[in-house]
Amino acid sequence: MRLKPIGIIHSPFQHATGTPIQPRAAGGAEGAVQVFDEFVAGLKDLRGFGRIWLIYWFDRAIHRKCNLVVKPYLDDRPRGVFATRAPARPNPIGLSSVRLLEVRGNTLRVRDLDVLDGTPLLDIKPYFPQFDSFRNVKSGWLRGSTLRGANADDRFEKRKVKARRATIATRPSASGRLASRRRPGSKA
Amino acid sequence: MRLKPIGIIHSPFQHATGTPIQPRAAGGAEGAVQVFDEFVAGLKDLRGFGRIWLIYWFDRAIHRKCNLVVKPYLDDRPRGVFATRAPARPNPIGLSSVRLLEVRGNTLRVRDLDVLDGTPLLDIKPYFPQFDSFRNVKSGWLRGSTLRGANADDRFEKRKVKARRATIATRPSASGRLASRRRPGSKA
Numbered sequence: 001m002r003l004k005p006i007g008i009i010h011s012p013f014q015h016a017t018g019t020p021i022q023p024r025a026a027g028g029a030e031g032a033v034q035v036f037d038e039f040v041a042g043l044k045d046l047r048g049f050g051r052i053w054l055i056y057w058f059d060r061a062i063h064r065k066c067n068l069v070v071k072p073y074l075d076d077r078p079r080g081v082f083a084t085r086a087p088a089r090p091n092p093i094g095l096s097s098v099r100l101l102e103v104r105g106n107t108l109r110v111r112d113l114d115v116l117d118g119t120p121l122l123d124i125k126p127y128f129p130q131f132d133s134f135r136n137v138k139s140g141w142l143r144g145s146t147l148r149g150a151n152a153d154d155r156f157e158k159r160k161v162k163a164r165r166a167t168i169a170t171r172p173s174a175s176g177r178l179a180s181r182r183r184p185g186s187k188a
Numbered sequence: 189m190r191l192k193p194i195g196i197i198h199s200p201f202q203h204a205t206g207t208p209i210q211p212r213a214a215g216g217a218e219g220a221v222q223v224f225d226e227f228v229a230g231l232k233d234l235r236g237f238g239r240i241w242l243i244y245w246f247d248r249a250i251h252r253k254c255n256l257v258v259k260p261y262l263d264d265r266p267r268g269v270f271a272t273r274a275p276a277r278p279n280p281i282g283l284s285s286v287r288l289l290e291v292r293g294n295t296l297r298v299r300d301l302d303v304l305d306g307t308p309l310l311d312i313k314p315y316f317p318q319f320d321s322f323r324n325v326k327s328g329w330l331r332g333s334t335l336r337g338a339n340a341d342d343r344f345e346k347r348k349v350k351a352r353r354a355t356i357a358t359r360p361s362a363s364g365r366l367a368s369r370r371r372p373g374s375k376a
Binding site (some may be wrong): 001039042046047048049079083084085095120122125127128132135136141 | 189190191192193194223227229230231232233234235236237238239241243245256257267268269270271272273277278279281283285308310311312313314315316317318319320321322323324325326327328329330
């Protein structure tokens with residue numbers, strides 16, 4: 001089961017630390033989803049949807065040897081990873097519902113973005129309130145938790161040690177190298 | 189970007205034809221999500237959530253050479269694939285919100301299942317109404333469409349021709365062969 005990126009997500013967030021943990025906590029952060037030219041035909045009719053699902057690859061999160069029990073951002077106690085939305089998971093697939101502001105050519109302007117800049121995009125699906133919206137649903141441990149902070153830190157990042165070493169050695173910064181590798185189709 | 193199955197979804201639906209197209213249309217169909225033993229620790233704390241997201245691999249849908257413009261089940265007109273939930277997409281990742289009835293050992297009993305039997309499971313995430321539920325959202329072409337049917341047909345399936353040939357040649361049926369290849373950890 002192999003995936004290929006269909007585009008790149010551009011956001012104001014360069015590092016996990018400080019990035020909003022969920023779209024609703026993103027305080028309206030705007031960004032751009034750039035779809036590679038070969039997939040642009042698939043964007044037809046997306047205009048007219050108020051929200052879309054972005055499915056993406058947590059490219060900077062630990063996954064090969066990730067823990068199955070983690071301490072999520074919104075709680076003090078360790079929880080099973082499948083009962084959290086933590087990015088460090090066996091298949092590092094991310095899921096965010098964002099507001100769709102504009103479709104222009106190969107670029108979608110979106111709001112409520114909680115994703116790191118340069119994240120590889122895997123899929124876009126329309127948000128159907130008829131199928132996706134459920135109000136009175138029990139939300140397990142989250143209900144008892146007080147939302148202590150709406151921003152992430154680096155607990156699930158895999159490159160933090162390497163990034164520090166690279167800075168010390170005065171080589172091109174690790175984040176710079178990663179960025180160029182991560183964004184084959186980016187204008188940046 | 190490589191994925192590994194973390195489990196298998198068991199449902200009453202053997203073929204695309206007749207399978208509900210979305211969980212809300214599934215009429216309460218029940219099934220079981222079987223998580224492979226090595227990932228069971230990650231299920232801790234899932235009990236207590238009313239709904240969960242299943243993220244899975246559309247293993248029987250066309251994807252390598254899928255069309256970017258498709259006629260979805262719920263409309264007469266061709267639409268960009270990213271404006272639909274059609275299974276035949278560049279990265280064949282499926283997303284369904286199902287009701288969680290019970291967690292027992294490595295098995296989750298779920299309701300509102302719209303997934304083919306034997307589908308490889310990639311991820312489970314808790315449904316957080318705070319982050320996932322949006323009511324008054326424009327739903328593009330779907331708004332103008334009349335929900336003509338709640339069940340799928342075989343338009344996105346890749347094996348339909350082979351299955352017919354195999355039957356004619358009186359070899360083991362293609363669906364049987366697929367099933368055994370698809371379910372390495374299945375009890376079935």
